[in-house]
Amino acid sequence: MIRYPDRALRTIGVTAPSSGVSEELHHLLEGATAQLEKQGFAVKTTANAWTQKEAKSSPAAIRAKELLSIWRDSKVDAIIPPWGGELLLEVLEHLDFQKFTPKWLLGYSDVSLLSLAITLNTGIATAHGTNIVDLRGSETDPTTARWVDVLSSTKGAVIKQVSSERHQKNWSHDKPAPGVFNLTEPTDWKTVSGQAERLEGRLLGGCIDVIRHLIGTPYGDVDAFRKKFISGEPVVWFLENCEMNTPDLKRSLLQMKYAGWFDNCSGIVFGRSEANDAVQGYTAEMVYQELAEQLKVPIVYDADIGHQPPQVILVNGAHAIFHVDDGKGRVVQEFR
Known part of the structure; x- marks a missing residue:
C-alpha cells in the first residue's frame, strides 16, 4: 500500500x-x-x-x-x-x-x-x-x-491536470519573465501511434540520466516494490532526458528493459527534451517507435515533464490515467 x-x-x-x-x-x-x-x-x-x-x-x-x-x-x-x-x-x-x-x-x-x-x-x-x-x-x-x-x-485525493498551452524552449536568464519561464512555444503532446491513447497504472519515473543508476543496486528493486506496495498493478513510467544523445537514451532504456523495470508496464510518457541529439539520422522518435514495438505498449512524448518547463506534477506511487488526443493531454491521479 x-x-x-x-x-x-x-x-x-x-x-x-x-x-x-x-x-x-x-x-x-x-x-x-x-x-x-x-x-x-x-x-x-x-x-x-x-x-x-x-x-x-x-x-x-x-x-x-x-x-x-x-x-x-x-x-x-x-x-x-x-x-x-x-x-x-x-x-x-x-x-x-x-x-x-x-x-x-x-x-x-x-x-x-x-x-x-x-x-x-x-x-x-x-x-x-x-x-x-x-x-x-x-x-x-x-x-x-x-x-x-x-x-x-x-x-x-483526486488530482486532475491538463497539458500546458505553451512551454519554454530555452532558458533566457538575460530576459527574466514575471513567471520565471519564457513560455513561447505551443505545447503538443504526441503519441507514437499517431492516434489518441489512454494509459493507466501506478506512476514511477524521473530523469533517465540519473534513475538508471539505481539499476542493480539495493535502492532500485522495482520488482520488490511491485510485490510489496502495489500488489502487482501495472506501471506507467514517466521519463525525461536531460543530456543524453539518442544512442545513449536507447542504451539506458534497454538497460531498464533488461533489468525488468518495464515488466507489467502499461505505457510510458516521455517529457520534452532539448537533448535527444540525433546520431547519424537516429532520432528520439525512432527510439520511441522501437520501444513501443518491443514492449507492445502506448507511448506518449513531448509531455510537460522535465527540463523544458512547465511541468505537470506527477506522484510516484499514485494511480494515474492519461488521456492524450489531438496534441492535448489530461492526467488524473488518485492517491490510493
Missing part, C-alpha cells in the same frame, strides 16, 4: 541533497523564499541549501544528515530542494530509509533519483515537478501552480 503524507501544507523545508546555491546566486533562493512567504508559507532552510563546491552542496554524509534532520522536523510539512545537480547518488548509502515517514518531497532532475529511491524502498509517495528556485516569480503559470494542490493533498 502506498503511503501518502497526511498534514496541512504550512512550512516548506529546503535542503540540498544534490547541488546547493552558490553565493552569487543566493538571490534566486532568497526570491523564492520571499514569494512563498507572501503566499502565506513559512520556509525553513538547512545550511547546505546556501553552499556549493566541487559539484555538490556539501559532502555526502552531511547532505544525508541534513536531509534526514529536516525530514524528521515535525514543523516541516514538505521538502523542496533548490534544484537538481550531479551527485545525489553519493547520498543513498548514508540514508536509513526506515527512518523516513510520509512527507512530501518535490523536485526533478537529480532530485528524481532520491524521490524514486524513497518510493521504491518505503512505499512513500513522492512528487516530480518544479524546484523551489523556479517559484521565485511574481506570477506562476497555471501548470506549475498545481504544486500547491498536490502537496496539500492526502490519501483519497
Whole structure:
C-alpha cells in the first residue's frame, strides 16, 4: 500500500541533497523564499541549501544528515530542494530509509533519483515537478501552480491536470519573465501511434540520466516494490532526458528493459527534451517507435515533464490515467 503524507501544507523545508546555491546566486533562493512567504508559507532552510563546491552542496554524509534532520522536523510539512545537480547518488548509502515517514518531497532532475529511491524502498509517495528556485516569480503559470494542490493533498485525493498551452524552449536568464519561464512555444503532446491513447497504472519515473543508476543496486528493486506496495498493478513510467544523445537514451532504456523495470508496464510518457541529439539520422522518435514495438505498449512524448518547463506534477506511487488526443493531454491521479 502506498503511503501518502497526511498534514496541512504550512512550512516548506529546503535542503540540498544534490547541488546547493552558490553565493552569487543566493538571490534566486532568497526570491523564492520571499514569494512563498507572501503566499502565506513559512520556509525553513538547512545550511547546505546556501553552499556549493566541487559539484555538490556539501559532502555526502552531511547532505544525508541534513536531509534526514529536516525530514524528521515535525514543523516541516514538505521538502523542496533548490534544484537538481550531479551527485545525489553519493547520498543513498548514508540514508536509513526506515527512518523516513510520509512527507512530501518535490523536485526533478537529480532530485528524481532520491524521490524514486524513497518510493521504491518505503512505499512513500513522492512528487516530480518544479524546484523551489523556479517559484521565485511574481506570477506562476497555471501548470506549475498545481504544486500547491498536490502537496496539500492526502490519501483519497483526486488530482486532475491538463497539458500546458505553451512551454519554454530555452532558458533566457538575460530576459527574466514575471513567471520565471519564457513560455513561447505551443505545447503538443504526441503519441507514437499517431492516434489518441489512454494509459493507466501506478506512476514511477524521473530523469533517465540519473534513475538508471539505481539499476542493480539495493535502492532500485522495482520488482520488490511491485510485490510489496502495489500488489502487482501495472506501471506507467514517466521519463525525461536531460543530456543524453539518442544512442545513449536507447542504451539506458534497454538497460531498464533488461533489468525488468518495464515488466507489467502499461505505457510510458516521455517529457520534452532539448537533448535527444540525433546520431547519424537516429532520432528520439525512432527510439520511441522501437520501444513501443518491443514492449507492445502506448507511448506518449513531448509531455510537460522535465527540463523544458512547465511541468505537470506527477506522484510516484499514485494511480494515474492519461488521456492524450489531438496534441492535448489530461492526467488524473488518485492517491490510493
